[in-house]
Amino acid sequence: MPIRTAQRVAKVKPSATIAMSMKAAELKAAGRNIISLSMGEPDFDTPDHIQQAAIDAIREGRTRYTPVDGTPALKDAIIEKFRRDNGLEYAREQILVSSGAKQSLYNLVQAMIDPGDEVLIPAPFWVSYPDMVRLAGGAPVTLQASLEAGFKITPAQLRTAITDQTRLLVLNSPGNPTGRAYTRDELEALGEVLDRFPRVAIVSDDIYEHIWWAQEPFSTLAEVCPHLAERTIVVNGVSKAYAMTGWRIGYAAGGAEVIKQMRKIQGQSTSNPCSISQAAAEAALTDSQACVERMCKEFHKRHDWLVPALNELPGLHCSPGEGAFYVFADCSEAIEMLGLDGDQPFCEYLLEHAGVALVPGSAFGAPGHARFSFACSIENLEQAVERIGEALKPAS
Ligand SMILES: Cc1ncc(COP(=O)(O)O)c(C=O)c1O
Numbered sequence: 001m002p003i004r005t006a007q008r009v010a011k012v013k014p015s016a017t018i019a020m021s022m023k024a025a026e027l028k029a030a031g032r033n034i035i036s037l038s039m040g041e042p043d044f045d046t047p048d049h050i051q052q053a054a055i056d057a058i059r060e061g062r063t064r065y066t067p068v069d070g071t072p073a074l075k076d077a078i079i080e081k082f083r084r085d086n087g088l089e090y091a092r093e094q095i096l097v098s099s100g101a102k103q104s105l106y107n108l109v110q111a112m113i114d115p116g117d118e119v120l121i122p123a124p125f126w127v128s129y130p131d132m133v134r135l136a137g138g139a140p141v142t143l144q145a146s147l148e149a150g151f152k153i154t155p156a157q158l159r160t161a162i163t164d165q166t167r168l169l170v171l172n173s174p175g176n177p178t179g180r181a182y183t184r185d186e187l188e189a190l191g192e193v194l195d196r197f198p199r200v201a202i203v204s205d206d207i208y209e210h211i212w213w214a215q216e217p218f219s220t221l222a223e224v225c226p227h228l229a230e231r232t233i234v235v236n237g238v239s240k241a242y243a244m245t246g247w248r249i250g251y252a253a254g255g256a257e258v259i260k261q262m263r264k265i266q267g268q269s270t271s272n273p274c275s276i277s278q279a280a281a282e283a284a285l286t287d288s289q290a291c292v293e294r295m296c297k298e299f300h301k302r303h304d305w306l307v308p309a310l311n312e313l314p315g316l317h318c319s320p321g322e323g324a325f326y327v328f329a330d331c332s333e334a335i336e337m338l339g340l341d342g343d344q345p346f347c348e349y350l351l352e353h354a355g356v357a358l359v360p361g362s363a364f365g366a367p368g369h370a371r372f373s374f375a376c377s378i379e380n381l382e383q384a385v386e387r388i389g390e391a392l393k394p395a396s
Contacts, residue, residue: 008135017039017040017359021038023351034351036357036376037372042240042243042375043375043376044243050242050283053283053284056279066273069095069272070278074278075097076092078253082253088229088253094259095253096259096263097249097278098251098266099249099250101205101237101239105203106132107252111258114138116138116139117136118163118166119133119166119167120161121365122170123142124151124177124366143158143161144366152180158194159193162200167199169200171221172207173204174211176207176326179322180322181212188225190221195227200231202233203235207237208324209241210296211296211324211325213303220234222234233258236251238250238285242281247281302325303321306327307319307320307327309385310327313334315333315334315335325375327372332368338392346370354384
């Protein structure tokens with residue numbers, strides 16, 4: 001007799017991005033030449049000085065449990081980062097260090113959301129937000145933003161979506177999967193709506209903050225709207241900016257009470273994040289930031305090559321982003337041209353006929369689209385675009 005599992009898990013889908021990366025890896029292992037544009041992590045190695053900090057931590061015996069919510073030294077480095085980059089002031093009890101930004105977000109949803117509570121999630125969204133909300137018994141409410149709207153929600157849309165059940169709004173800028181970011185003015189305008197609804201908290205997922213090439217500097221809601229800082233929880237981490245996805249260090253900053261509740265959840269699940277990774281993250285945040293600039297320059301170059309190249313392909317449309325390492329293209333014309341039944345079969349078609357792995361837009365709440373990651377070499381991008389072009393050529 002099969003073991004019965006909880007009803008809670010039946011509501012949750014496995015991560016589509018991980019599923020696509022695994023499918024591409026399987027085909028590669030079977031000998032197929034696959035170019036994967038489906039990954040959500042930098043293709044660079046973790047910079048040497050950060051690696052060295054971890055080696056030193058091992059040698060110095062920093063291999064034991066740490067406080068559940070992170071070492072005081074790392075918390076201080078995070079506090080200094082917020083001061084330096086965002087003009088935000090926090091005390092140690094307002095910081096929680098987790099095993100990745102993902103765990104901070106998970107803890108936050110668990111700490112805040114009761115069954116029946118609504119969480120506003122602008123779409124296209126990062127795949128994990130709605131399932132985290134479902135796992136807490138809450139209701140994800142999506143606010144659709146189109147390519148024409150720059151994949152950003154408007155104040156009017158936000159106003160209309162807020163109900164008596166709304167507890168939390170998720171902002172992710174620059175966003176996964178779109179690479180689009182809210183300007184200072186746009187954040188201010190959203191802030192004016194939020195002013196009228198004091199019971200709505202905001203989580204600002206700033207994980208792509210440093211992969212940024214827009215003219216105007218990066219802005220985050222708590223900085224632009226100081227009056228909202230009290231009910232804004234900022235989530236960030238070292239995964240994307242410092243090529244440290246495997247080290248699993250992320251963090252949250254916000255009101256001391258909500259952080260305390262998040263710490264309680266972490267204390268009864270995973271406890272402290274890896275002590276060695278914490279030492280590495282401390283070095284990442286405090287030492288020279290030249291490595292971040294170097295990697296960002298490379299992402300920018302790839303972005304500037306990929307956007308026009310995709311727009312030249314038949315039936316694909318995309319626009320430039322401000323950061324992150326993704327282009328989110330409207331593929332509906334190409335899907336129709338090929339007579340396919342949506343973005344999932346479209347991505348399967350390209351995997352089969354072009355040997356290129358993408359992630360279908362429906363995983364991000366935007367059917368008819370596909371996410372192209374440019375966290376790979378420019379040579380791979382060139383080859384991928386050429387192969388997709390061949391696969392999309394009308395049969396003569
Ligand atoms: C928007 C967004 N938030 C959070 C995360 C999680 O980051 P971490 O690796 O630090 O858990 C990701 C990772 O893909 C992401 O794209």
